[in-house]
Amino acid sequence: MTENTKFAITFDTDWAPDWMMNEIASILISNEVKSTWFVTHNSPFLTVIRENPNLFEIGIHPNCFPGSTQGGSEDEILANLKESAPEAISMRTHGLYQSTNFLVKAALEYGIKIDASLFLPRMDYITPHLFAWREAKLYRVPFFWSDDLECFQEDPLFRFSLSKFTGAGLKIFNFHPIHIMLNTARFKTYEKLKSLNLAPNQYTKDVIDKHRWSGDGPQGLFMDLIEYLGPGGFFLYELIDDRVKKKL
Numbered sequence: 626m627t628e629n630t631k632f633a634i635t636f637d638t639d640w641a642p643d644w645m646m647n648e649i650a651s652i653l654i655s656n657e658v659k660s661t662w663f664v665t666h667n668s669p670f671l672t673v674i675r676e677n678p679n680l681f682e683i684g685i686h687p688n689c690f691p692g693s694t695q696g697g698s699e700d701e702i703l704a705n706l707k708e709s710a711p712e713a714i715s716m717r718t719h720g721l722y723q724s725t726n727f728l729v730k731a732a733l734e735y736g737i738k739i740d741a742s743l744f745l746p747r748m749d750y751i752t753p754h755l756f757a758w759r760e761a762k763l764y765r766v767p768f769f770w771s772d773d774l775e776c777f778q779e780d781p782l783f784r785f786s787l788s789k790f791t792g793a794g795l796k797i798f799n800f801h802p803i804h805i806m807l808n809t810a811r812f813k814t815y816e817k818l819k820s821l822n823l824a825p826n827q828y829t830k831d832v833i834d835k836h837r838w839s840g841d842g843p844q845g846l847f848m849d850l851i852e853y854l855g856p857g858g859f860f861l862y863e864l865i866d867d868r869v870k871k872k873l
Contacts (some may be wrong), residue, residue: 629793629794629833629861630660630792630793630796631795631796631864632789632796632797632798632850632853632854632857632858632859633659633660633661633795633796633797633859633861633864634653634658634659634660634661634797634798634800634847634850634854634858635660635661635662635663635684635741635768635797635798635799635800635848635861636649636660636661636662636663636716636755636799636801636802637663637665637686637717637719637728637799637800637801638664638666638670638672638682638686638802639665639686639719639801639802639803640663640665640694640804641801641802641826641828642824642825642826642828642829642831643668643669643670643724643831644674644804645713645750645805645806645828645833646662646802647670647673648672648806648818649802649805649847650670650673650674650681650853652848653680653681654677654680656851656852656854656855656856657680657752657755657855657856657857658680658850658851658855658856658857658858659679659680659682659852659857659858659859659860660680660681660699660793661680661682661683661684661715661741661860661861662674662681662682662683662684662856663684663685663686663715663716663717663741664683664684664685664686664706664709664710664713665686665688665695665706665719666694666695666709667709670737671683671709671710672728673705675712680737682715682860682862683706683710683712683713683818683862684710684713684714684715684717684741684861685703685706685713685715685716685718685737686706686708686716686718686719686720687699687703687706687716687718688702688718688719688720688722689703689718689719689722689727690700690719690722692749693847696825699727699730700730700734702863703730703731703734703735704735704849707736713741713798714735714736714737714738714739714862715738715739715741715861716731716737716739716740716741716742717742717768717799718739718740718741718742718743719735719851721743721744722742722822723740724827725758728740728756728761728763729758729759729761730756731763732762732763733760733761734760734859737763738762738763738764738862739763739764739765739766739861739862739865740764740765740766741765741766741767741768741797741861743765743766743767743768743770743776744767744768744769744771744799745767745821746769746770747770747782747789748767748769748794748826749767749790749792749793749794750793750794751767751769751795751797752795753765753766753793753864753865760789763866764863766795766797766864767795767799768798768799769794769795769796770782770790770796770797770799771798771799771800772799772800772801772804772805772809772843773804773809773812773842774845775843776804776809776810776811776812776815781841782809782839782846783810783842783843783846784841784846784849785849785850785853786843787843787845789831790791794862795864796851797861798846799862800843800847803815803818803828804842804843805843805844805847806833806837806844807833807836807837807838808837808838808840808842808843808844808845809838809842809843810832810838810840810841810843811838812869814836814838817836817847818832818833818836830869868873
């Protein structure tokens with residue numbers, strides 16, 4: 626890893642049951658690796674995040690698409706999530722939903738200072754940049770790898786490789802608890818689980834174990850990263866240049 630390469634692990638919780646998030650969090654705590662959690666709902670797991678502020682940063686994961694369980698409008702969704710996580714200053718939107726008006730609203734009215742809703746797969750030389758629109762200021766921090774997209778690649782990267790992952794720039798990895806637990810190497814693994822028509826809180830350990838992929842998958846890369854980074858990693862706000870951090 627060079628001085629110009631910085632790693633960060635993030636999670637889109639996507640309504641995962643607490644037992645999944647607790648298992649993942651315990652691994653991060655044991656290895657002293659930092660991470661950012663973009664939460665979709667209020668749950669006891671938020672207490673785990675808050676009890677470990679040196680390792681866990683909380684962000685929000687608004688779902689602004691029709692039928693959202695988080696609310697019926699952008700404002701209702703953002704207000705509900707901020708009520709659950711008032712300390713959150715970062716967000717990644719579900720499905721990477723975005724518009725100029727939404728970014729301005731999140732920044733000016735809901736205290737969001739960092740957005741991680743830009744995806745630049747496997748790109749080198751990624752840096753944060755400032756989105757400024759009239760009074761609104763928002764630092765956008767693109768991410769570089771995501772377990773759900775990797776399921777569709779012809780050459781999926783599910784093991785850590787210095788040659789593939791240590792080029793200059795930010796290396797922000799995005800995981801979903803369900804894909805770590807399923808070790809989803811191909812999306813059909815997840816689709817088979819979804820065909821059971823279970824609510825997320827019905828995804829028990831026994832159910833997941835019956836559908837887990839046993840070969841290379843996101844679980845392997847997650848564990849490789851933990852070994853490589855521990856103790857270490859970055860929160861998203863730590864990736865912003867020191868000269869502008871004071872403005873957050």
